[in-house]
Amino acid sequence: MGNQLNNPRESSGRKIVIAVTALNAIDSPGPGVAVIRAIRECPDFEVRIIGLAYESLEPGLYMQDLVDKTYQIPYPSSGTDTLWGRLMHIHEIEHIDLIIPNFDAELFNFIKLRDKLKEVGISTFLPELDQFESRDKIKLYEFGKKHKLTIPKDKILYQVKDLAETAEHLGYPLVVKGKFYDAVIANTLEQAQKAFYKIQAKWGLPIIVQEFINGTEINIAALGDGEGNAISVIPMRKLYITDKGKAWAGITIDDDSFIELARKFVHVTKWRGGCELEIMLTADGKSYIMEVNPRFPAWIYLTAAAGQNQPAALVKMALGEKVTPFKEYEIGKIFIRYSWDLITDIRQFQKISGTGEL
């Protein structure tokens, strides 16, 4: 069953088989499609891309110029045993060299399976469990205090009745956040309670209530080698923000303080893999880390366009290659996201829905 090739790039012209998740290129997109696009653009290797999808209408699985074959995988809530069983079935057919998971919610399972995957010849390039957990929204404030990083004050709540006291402490407006996704700005207790229930229903408990910081939103995509070195750091200013707070357009910027901030984060955590720092830059020039996402962002293709192809560098490191940190990138490189009606056939939909493969 196991792939016996130690370094697939040294094999006789064989394509590297890379499985990628998060093909949901929707209005609040997963990074999968952008990761694949960046990898495919790298001239240093040939790849076969296996899409791993949760739902049959994830657009990426119908993009056959990007994804060679797709398999459905079980939801993260099914646990590691179920995921392992499914991955081994796929591996028997596809001989996967590398898996790049891109959803926050699935990372725990993949990190847990990392050593077992390695035993059967599947590489990953993921943070350690303690690295992964240290930047969790629930622990971020403490993490910031420990490493002298500026993080907004917050309170972790398990009961809606604690909202009033927390609001009195933090003041309005405040931000009500889910443990995985979603954030609502609340100006009154009533709005905060409504947001609490809504987010609880969707993502469960706890709920994070955070101090509201006003400023300019900057996002930083970074890639760590696991030894404390940042291989690449690209800061991006959001130019157009959707109602879900996602960047619909953005531009690479030149500010050494953001690069230093990301390097510091990678250094103190010894981060392995891709990550995204969400920064709020206040009018008085203070940079708050609002969140740290433990995977590539959906705009990751901009790093390739700006001259630092982070997904391709991750592939190389995951396969054992030493990658020299990037130094330069193009400033003023803009991405503008767009929507496109991809046309497919009921037979395709039926195939993925019925057999779990496409």
Next chain:
Amino acid sequence: MKLKKNIATSEEGFIFNPGTGDSFSTNTIGTEIISMLKDEKPHQFIIGTICTKYDVDQNQFEIDLDDYLSQLKDYTILE
């Protein structure tokens, strides 16, 4: 007042601040002022140049220039 070193400008009046990602458009006279700021020309030189070239009341122009420079400062284009 000096233009920040990293500010990119074009002859068409486009100004890009690579530190913030902000970009602006300015009219012909604004472009000329930016160009003089880039060359580190003194305030009085800018006033003299524009008032000689264009039919404009000097007092009015001085008010407008102060307003323009204050906008550039707000947008962190000036040092």
